[in-house]
Amino acid sequence: MKKLNIALIGYGFMGRTHSNAFRQSSKFFDLQYEPVLKCVCARDAAKAQAFADNWGYEGIETDWRKLIERKDIDVIDIAAPNNVHADIAIAAAKAGKMILCEKPLSMDGPQGKKMVAAVEKAGVPNSVWYNYRRVPAVTLAKKLIDEGRLGRIFHYRAKFLQDWTINPELPQGGAGLWRLDVKVAGSGVTGDLLAHCIDTAIWLNGGVEKVNAMTETFVKERKHSLSGKVEKVGIDDACAFLARFKNGSLATFESTRYARGHKALYTLEINGEHASIAWDLHDLHRLQWFDHKDEGQVRGWRNLHISDSDHPYMKHWWVPGLQIGYEHTFTHQFADFVKSLEKNDPCSPSFREALETQYICDAVLKSGKTGRWEKVTNVK
Numbered sequence: 001m002k003k004l005n006i007a008l009i010g011y012g013f014m015g016r017t018h019s020n021a022f023r024q025s026s027k028f029f030d031l032q033y034e035p036v037l038k039c040v041c042a043r044d045a046a047k048a049q050a051f052a053d054n055w056g057y058e059g060i061e062t063d064w065r066k067l068i069e070r071k072d073i074d075v076i077d078i079a080a081p082n083n084v085h086a087d088i089a090i091a092a093a094k095a096g097k098m099i100l101c102e103k104p105l106s107m108d109g110p111q112g113k114k115m116v117a118a119v120e121k122a123g124v125p126n127s128v129w130y131n132y133r134r135v136p137a138v139t140l141a142k143k144l145i146d147e148g149r150l151g152r153i154f155h156y157r158a159k160f161l162q163d164w165t166i167n168p169e170l171p172q173g174g175a176g177l178w179r180l181d182v183k184v185a186g187s188g189v190t191g192d193l194l195a196h197c198i199d200t201a202i203w204l205n206g207g208v209e210k211v212n213a214m215t216e217t218f219v220k221e222r223k224h225s226l227s228g229k230v231e232k233v234g235i236d237d238a239c240a241f242l243a244r245f246k247n248g249s250l251a252t253f254e255s256t257r258y259a260r261g262h263k264a265l266y267t268l269e270i271n272g273e274h275a276s277i278a279w280d281l282h283d284l285h286r287l288q289w290f291d292h293k294d295e296g297q298v299r300g301w302r303n304l305h306i307s308d309s310d311h312p313y314m315k316h317w318w319v320p321g322l323q324i325g326y327e328h329t330f331t332h333q334f335a336d337f338v339k340s341l342e343k344n345d346p347c348s349p350s351f352r353e354a355l356e357t358q359y360i361c362d363a364v365l366k367s368g369k370t371g372r373w374e375k376v377t378n379v380k
């Protein structure tokens with residue numbers, strides 16, 4: 001097996017999911033590259049070292065610029081907050097590194113465009129961790145749609161609901177709360193949560209032509225964890241938008257961090273001429289399927305348990321009937337990335353594909369301000 005030397009930037013939530021994926025991938029998938037956990041990079045040396053010890057990284061760095069200069073690193077994996085994605089990715093591309101980047105690709109479309117230009121100029125493999133594509137039930141939905149089983153698609157409906165920022169005393173900014181600071185996050189639920197819904201949607205149902213959004217910031221001021229001062233909140237706490245897809249279908253998307261009782265409720269439903277599909281992250285191994293071709297007296301929503309060996313990815317795991325979970329989506333993505341290297345193919349979603357999501361987010365946020373329908377910039 002060839003070695004693939006990986007450096008991870010950021011040891012938070014995603015740092016853990018990615019490290020787990022690097023550890024698991026070659027144990028469960030037949031890969032020609034063996035990932036080597038070479039280095040973890042974060043600003044706090046003691047915490048980075050503790051993370052390295054726990055996951056088996058060979059060493060640490062505290063400055064990502066030094067990391068990128070190292071000759072012994074093949075892949076730079078960006079699992080740090082959104083405001084540092086572009087600088088790291090562009091520098092890593094110039095240094096000829098392969099790049100895995102967390103979502104959203106960038107703070108906005110124009111910044112994302114520079115990242116796409118950098119990786120394409122350098123010709124380096126690149127991919128963005130929109131991991132929900134690799135939930136086996138969602139991958140199966142893609143297969144069923146591509147086989148034409150739904151026929152013409154009329155409706156796409158997606159929601160991503162949480163409730164963790166309702167308390168007005170919650171500060172903004174700093175470790176763990178950077179998502180509330182617009183200078184670090186770029187936007188609120190639009191870039192954080194709807195970006196996932198949009199990525200899945202454009203993968204399943206094609207491009208979006210235009211959007212009409214309403215956004216709201218329910219808590220207008222919060223204390224900033226770093227400055228200690230009460231500062232204006234610049235993120236969208238909630239966003240709902242209508243969209244017209246290029247294939248003529250109509251869509252509604254909604255996301256909020258103010259839906260009391262919901263922690264991470266990502267749901268989607270697609271209604272076609274012949275069939276409908278529904279999926280729910282809380283029951284991620286199930287796909288709801290309605291087929292109008294079924295005989296009338298037994299026609300109804302079928303609840304498919306996506307755990308058999310002919311379901312996407314499942315033959316790599318346990319025996320039929322046993323389900324897998326959230327963390328496996330990252331393992332699938334990394335295994336697909338390694339396979340793409342073996343075949344010299346792009347690994348979807350590439351930076352270019354993820355830029356499309358960024359442009360849709362930009363149009364949504366713009367429409368939230370103007371109150372008008374806004375056209376989505378085409379990825380050239």
Ligand SMILES: NC(=O)c1ccc[n+]([C@@H]2O[C@H](COP(=O)([O-])OP(=O)(O)OC[C@H]3O[C@@H](n4cnc5c(N)ncnc54)[C@H](O)[C@@H]3O)[C@@H](O)[C@H]2O)c1
Nearest residue numbers: 010011012013014015042079080081082102103104129176
């Ligand atoms: N794919 C998904 O489902 C998913 C889920 C959560 C987060 N994310 C994305 O992953 C990224 C990280 O989110 P998270 O939840 O892991 O955040 P987190 O707050 O848990 O961890 C962020 C890490 O980045 C480090 N960091 C911050 N600035 C840095 C810098 N300048 N140099 C080096 N390290 C730095 C922090 O020390 C911390 O270790 C974000 O872009 C986020 O949008 C994706």
